[in-house]
Amino acid sequence: MDSRAHLFRQQASAALRDVELQQALHKARGGFVDKRAAAVREFGDFEALRERGQQIKQHTLRHLDSYLERFEAEVQGQGGQVHWAEDADSARDIIVDICRRAGARSVIKGKTMAGEEIGLNPALEAEFETVESDLGEYIIQLAKEPPSHIIAPAVHKTRAQITRLFDTHHGGQGQGEIREAPALVAEARRVLREKFLAADVGITGANFLVAETGSAVLVTNEGNGDLSLTLPRVHIVLAGIEKLVPNLDDCATLLRLLSRSATGQELTAYTTFVTGARRPQDPDGPEEYHVVLLDNGRSTMLGNEFHDMLRCIRCGACLNHCPVYSAIGGHAYGWVYPGPMGAVLTPQFVGLDEARDLPNACTLNGRCQSVCPVRIPLPELLRKLRERQFTQRIVDPKTRWGLHLWRYLATRPRLYRRATRLAVRFLNRIHGRGSARRLPLAGAWSASRDFPLPQGDTFQARWRKERKHG
Amino acid sequence: MRATNTAPPRVALFVTCLVDLFRPNVGFAAVRLLEAAGCRVEVPEAQTCCGQPPYNSGDRKDAQDMARQTIAACRGYDYVVAPSGSCIGMLRDYPRLFAHEPDLLAEAQDLAARSFELTQFLVDVRGLERIEARYPGSVTYHDACSGLRQLGVRGQPRALLAQVEETRLEEMRDTEVCCGFGGTFCVKYPELSARMADDKIDNICATGADTVLAGDLGCLMHIAGRLRRLDKPVRAYHIAEVLADMAYGPAIGEEG
Incomplete structure (x- = not known):
């Protein structure tokens, strides 16, 4: 996907003025937060679970090479093929090539953010009929838009907008008036069922890859993942290399964290373990099974100061709890991953200059970190990005010199005291109280706030006066 | 606790640059509260700004220089107390700035261990149980982010507020959500900042409280400035002013 992250300011500004977007965001805002809070209360010692989740991911990342090799061996042992994709281009080529060799005409896709990351859809759409099967993804595919949330891709759409889209694309099925959610879901299901049955290749992402069994684990609430991988002849899993977990026990721990943090569920409606191609005794499953392991910069992060970010399990809690994301939605961020996790990740993929606003458009309030299931220190990582920008002179000169001047004063207390008294006097003289x-x-x-003026003389000056005379 | 029960602890008031410049009343309120809690209060003359603006702007070098300045200014006191969770959060972060300078690291760690937000210090360290103050009306309290999440300030201000006569605390929805101040954020992204203030103000107004309190002057100036721009009648005070019975004069942004 091409980055529009450099347009963050304009996009954020437009988002704040977009009435329908604001309606959709407003509606979504409390839901995720309240549901997560209820699930966490219900669970009991969620902190211990977070601690464990963090440990599992840290351990796996430290030994990622050996877990990747183990995973590859297990997949191969079960008749699957593993492909290593160094970057987005090679991942796309590998996947398109598999589809060509399978003689595919149509491809059905489950939700995959890695797919968004490598710009998979345009590459597929050029050669094959390509349909998204996750309802949210399907909606935005019709709208020709990227996802605006990593687990709720169409959260920015209102029911009215979805009705209009369906009316346009499902030819004549709609009556024109805004329909209720169940009616819209039933309509999408009818259309998608035909696509599932016709698809030659199914492509899904993976929430986890289990090294000891070679399984890809997929959580959904719609069952579309299962249909994408059981019906077509060929199944391709696309996943980043950081998705590895050592074993099924660890996977279970992370599943508990993921569903509660994401949607406030104890468990999603479907949790699917995919292990290899169809065996002779299996009732269903694909004839061919491929796993594409995507690096695309992740191994670089493994060795630098942003390695904590690789723990991310893509639950979306940081988005849901971010007041900036809540105000502008995901598209304003301009690339695949929005919100706090996106503000850390996007610069790694598209560059610090292109994404120059993302690390800065944040108050460092820390609410994201406080809900992150694997305790990623998001504000600290954003501050590190700001430090890189400062060192690389991506910060505008006015800000740089302003900060230098402030430091100059602040490290000279006598001068500082005189300057602050003068500033106070000046403000009061010009503007009064x-x-x-x-x-x-x-x-x-x-422009948007009145400016509270000084009460008259600095505290320091008054204190000295008072103590001298008092 | 460092100090023995007999000798009053020597406390440095780190007044913060915003209070120093804009609202000295908060500084005097903090002094009154600290003295009521049995402390000997001093105001180190060499204190300036904690260095948060450069630190949060990625300007590590200037932040280090200002941290050195603050460390030197606060040397020798039993405790360093500020009427701000955000500045104390900065002081507690100093060790991160000197990870590779062992001498300064030790000093930074020592300062971090001695530094407290005002209400936290009064309740957790001094065990202050009785305060004498009166503020007629209903108030709502905004949890400023650094105090809440970095320092764990949540129960302390409420426990103290409960003692203020004739005051009723009306909790707002999303009290722990950022108000949109964020230091330089508020001028770098003014539109976003104002929207976040509006969300906060909706929640403040929904409580029906006539006053909003918080423990950080930055958030308060931002909220008060936006309240005035929107012509909302809610008044804003720093919590120290109410606790010290010094909230009689003009509220933040009000004319005298």
Whole structure:
């Protein structure tokens, strides 16, 4: 996917003014948060579970090479093929090639953010009929939009917009008025059922890859993942190399964390373990089974100061709890991954300059970190990105010099005391007391807020005076 | 506790640059509360700004220089207390700035261990149980982010508020959600910042409280400035002003 991250400011601004988007975001806002909170309360010692989840991921990443080899051997042992994709181009080529060799005409896809990352859909659509089977993904495929949330890709769409889309694309099935969710779901199901049956190749992502069994684990609430992998002749799993977990026990721990953090569920409606191609005694399953393991910069992160980010299990809790994401939605971020996790990841993929706003458009309030199931220190990672930007001079000169000047004053206490007293006197002389409506040189503040003025003389000056006379 | 029960602890008030410049009343309120809690309060003359603006802007070098300045200014006191969770959060983060300088690291760790947000210090360290203050009306309390999540300040301000006569605390929805101040964020992304303030203000107004309190002047100036721009009648005070019975003068942003 091409990055529009450099347009963050304009996109955020447009998002704040987009009435339908704001309706959709407003509706979604509390739901995820309240459901997660209830699930966490219900669970009991969720902190211990987070601790364990963090440990499992840290351990796996430390020994990633050996777990990857084990996983590959297990998949091969079960008649599957493993493909190593160094970057987005090679991953796309591998997948398109598998589809060609299978003589595919149509491809059905389960939800995969790695697929978004490598721009898979355009490559497939050029040669094959390609249909998304996750309801949210299907909706945005019709709308020709990227996902705006990593687990709820169409969260930015209102029911009215979805009705209009379905009316346009399902030719004549709609009556024009806004339909209830169950009616829309039934309609999508009818259309998709035909696509499932016709598909030659099914492509899914994976939530986890289990090294000891060679299984790919998939969680969904719609069952579309299962249909994508049992009906077509060929099944391709696309997953980043950080999805590895050592064994089924560890996988179970992370599943507990994932579903509660993502949707507040104890378990998603479907949890599927895919292990190899169809065996002679199996009632169903694909004839051919492929796993494409995607690096695309992940091994670089493994060795640098952003390695904590590789623990991410893509639950979306950081998005749901982020006040910036809640205000503007996912598209404003301009690339595949939005919200706090995206603000850390996107610069790794598209570059710090292209994504220059993302690490900065955050108040470092830390709510994301407090809900992250694997305790990724997101604010700290964002600050590290800011440090890189500062060192690489991606920060504008006005800010740089402003900070240098402030440091110059702050490290000279006598001068600082004199300068602050002067500033206070100046502000009070020009604007009086109370608040200023407009403040020259501080338009960024006073465009939307009154500016509370000093009470008159600094605390330090008054304190010295008082103690001298008192 | 460092200090013995007999000798009053020597406490440095780290007043913070915002309080120093804009609202000295908060500093005097903090002094009154600390003295009521049996402390000997001093105001180190060499204190300036904790260094948070450069630290959060990725300007590590300037942040280090300002941290050195603060470490030197606060040397020798039993405790360092500030009416701000965010500045104390910064002081607690100093060790991260000096990971490769053993001498300074030790000093930074020592300072971090002695540093407390005001309400946290009063309740957790000094065990202050009785305060004498009166503030007629209903208030709502905004949990500023650094205090809440970095320092665990949540119960302390509420426990103290419960003692203020004639005050009723009306909790708002999403009290733990950021108000959109975020230091330089508020001027770098003013539209986003204002939207976040509006969400906060909706929650404040929904409580029907006539006053909003918080423990950080940055958040308060931002919220008060936006409240005034929207012509909302809610007043804003720093919690120290109410606790010290010094919330009689003009509220933040009000004319005298």
